[in-house]
Amino acid sequence: MTKQIMCDAPNCDFEVRSDTEEELVSVVQQHAEQHHDATLSREDAMGMVREI
Numbered sequence: 001m002t003k004q005i006m007c008d009a010p011n012c013d014f015e016v017r018s019d020t021e022e023e024l025v026s027v028v029q030q031h032a033e034q035h036h037d038a039t040l041s042r043e044d045a046m047g048m049v050r051e052i
Ligand SMILES: [Zn+2]
Pocket: 007, 008, 009, 012, 013, 014, 031, 032, 035, 036
């Protein structure tokens, strides 16, 4: 099952897809830090995962 996270920041269309939730979480955490200067908790990132 492929999983996806879409960044929920305004004006940001970043998305990442992976079979691995671990990978999605770490990629979106890095993205939040680097592009939004924001810290995303693991729980928040997990809550953004969707199965596609
Ligand atoms: Zn973003």
